[in-house]
Amino acid sequence: xxxxxxxxxxxxxxxxxxxxxxxxxxxxxxxxxxxxxxxxxxxxxxxxxxxxxxxxxxxxxxxxxxxxxxxxxxxxxxxxxxxxxxxxxxxxxxxxxxxxxxxxxxxxxxxxxxxxxxxxxxxxxxxxxxxxxxxxxxxxxxxxxxxxxxxxxxxxxxxxxxxxxxxxxxxxxxxxxxxxxxxxxxxxxxxxxxxxxxxxxxxxxxxxxxxxxxxxxxxxxxxxxxxxxxxxxxxxxxxxxxxxxxxxxxxxxxxxxxxxxxxxxxxxxxxxxxxxxxxxxxxxxxxxxxxxxxxxxxxxxxxxxxx
Numbered sequence: 001x002x003x004x005x006x007x008x009x010x011x012x013x014x015x016x017x018x019x020x021x022x023x024x025x026x027x028x029x030x031x032x033x034x035x036x037x038x039x040x041x042x043x044x045x046x047x048x049x050x051x052x053x054x055x056x057x058x059x060x061x062x063x064x065x066x067x068x069x070x071x072x073x074x075x076x077x078x079x080x081x082x083x084x085x086x087x088x089x090x091x092x093x094x095x096x097x098x099x100x101x102x103x104x105x106x107x108x109x110x111x112x113x114x115x116x117x118x119x120x121x122x123x124x125x126x127x128x129x130x131x132x133x134x135x136x137x138x139x140x141x142x143x144x145x146x147x148x149x150x151x152x153x154x155x156x157x158x159x160x161x162x163x164x165x166x167x168x169x170x171x172x173x174x175x176x177x178x179x180x181x182x183x184x185x186x187x188x189x190x191x192x193x194x195x196x197x198x199x200x201x202x203x204x205x206x207x208x209x210x211x212x213x214x215x216x217x218x219x220x221x222x223x224x225x226x227x228x229x230x231x232x233x234x235x236x237x238x239x240x241x242x243x244x245x246x247x248x249x250x251x252x253x254x255x256x257x258x259x260x261x262x263x264x265x266x267x268x269x270x271x272x273x274x275x276x277x278x279x280x281x282x283x284x285x286x287x288x289x290x291x292x293x294x295x296x297x298x299x300x301x302x303x304x305x306x307x
Contacts, residue, residue, distance in 0.1 A: 034154060034276055036067045038076040047082050048158045054142040055160050056085040056204075060129035061149035063094050063102075069278050071098060073152040074107050081160060085141065089133030090149065110136045119216035123234035126197065130211050137204065143167070144207045146200045154274035163201040166266060173263040175246035176206045185270040185277060187299040191230045192257035193250065194239050195265055199275065213241045228252045269301045 018029045035043070057077055064070045070088070077086055088102055089110040103109055112132045115124040130146060137144065143164050153159060163181050170179035181201040187194070200207065216237050225232040228250060229239065243250055248260055261267075276282075 036069075037072050038079070039072075043156060045076075045079050045156065047080055048161065049083055051081050051158065051160050052083045053085050053140060055081070055145075055164070056087060056137050056141045056143070057081070057145045057147065057160075058087045058089060058130070058133040058137070059147050059149055059151075060089040060126065060133055063088075063090055063098055064150050064278060065095065065098065066278075068098075069152070070149045071101055073149075074102055075105055076152070078105050078107065080156070084160065085137065087133050087136060088149070089129040089136075091129070108136060115215060117215065117217070119234070120219050120232070120237060121234035123237050124215040126234065127211065127213055127215060134208055134211060141204045144202065144204050146207060146211070148198055150278045151198065152276045152278065154276055155272075159273050163268075166268070167202055170266050172206075173246065176209065176264060177203045178206060179264060179266045180206055180210060181266050181268060183268055183270050183273070183275060184299045184301060185275060187267075189299055191235075192228065192252065192254060193243065193260055194229050194231075194235045195261070197235050197238055198277075209245065210238075210242055213238060267299065267301050 014031075018031075022029055038045070059070070059074070074086060074088065085108065086106070087108045087110060089112065090099075091114050092111050093114060094111075099109055099111075110129075110132050112128055115128050118124055119127075133146075134144070143160070145160065145163065147153075167178045167181055170181075172179045179202070180195075182195045183199040184196070185198060186196045200210070202210075221236065221240070222232045225236040225240075229236045242264075243260070246264065250256065250260075
């Protein structure tokens with residue numbers, strides 16, 4: 001009886017505090033609970049057995065040990081996609097015990113040495129782990145989702161099938177078989193010609209083409225990147241390469257940027273997949289963010305139309 005009384009009283013207290021904070025900050029507060037361990041969430045997981053080894057989920061980066069985040073994410077993905085290929089591409093410095101646990105649930109593990117030169121915003125680490133994972137996939141792989149070890153898709157829908165259907169319905173300009181499916185997570189309107197490098201889905205040959213980039217040796221494009229892209233970062237190094245691969249004549253204006261993005265990419269909203277980024281400031285999900293010396297809004301799927 002005591003526990004039953006505590007719960008509603010605690011809920012009332014939380015609501016009262018949030019109501020006070022809304023008045024204080026002039027913003028609505030919304031609490032969203034996302035299970036740490038999917039097996040204990042009470043969610044009804046239905047395996048999509050028809051999604052076979054033509055599909056691959058390539059997760060790259062260092063293993064997130066806190067709350068067993070990476071391990072629990074891979075467990076969840078394996079439970080809904082028992083027949084798809086799940087690949088973790090990570091480093092030889094990772095915990096061997098955790099690696100064994102990951103292998104034991106049917107995950108293919110690719111191990112690489114950490115590059116001596118990390119590059120701008122660790123771009124060389126991303127390139128090495130991504131390409132090592134891609135190299136492990138054979139020609140039988142038709143579709144690849146490139147994601148990260150600190151990301152989790154919470155949706156119980158058949159999102160791999162959805163992404164594949166969206167991909168096949170798209171028509172790309174010369175250079176790709178189909179458009180690359182990207183997510184608006186960490187994409188901002190103040191930036192030009194740039195897509196988020198965190199999440200990308202597409203045909204295997206298109207994904208391989210995009211990521212087939214040599215390591216960054218030096219970082220000399222600070223001024224030119226700012227003039228062309230609106231900022232300087234790992235994404236600008238990747239996009240400089242891709243713009244050259246597809247022979248796009250860059251004019252460095254918003255109209256040309258929009259035409260380019262619509263020609264080669266299809267944008268989806270992170271909320272359509274319940275995509276969660278386990279970052280240090282995950283408690284605060286905001287529409288506007290201070291980036292590149294000012295405040296910018298996250299790119300909208302409605303605003304981008306056919307991206």
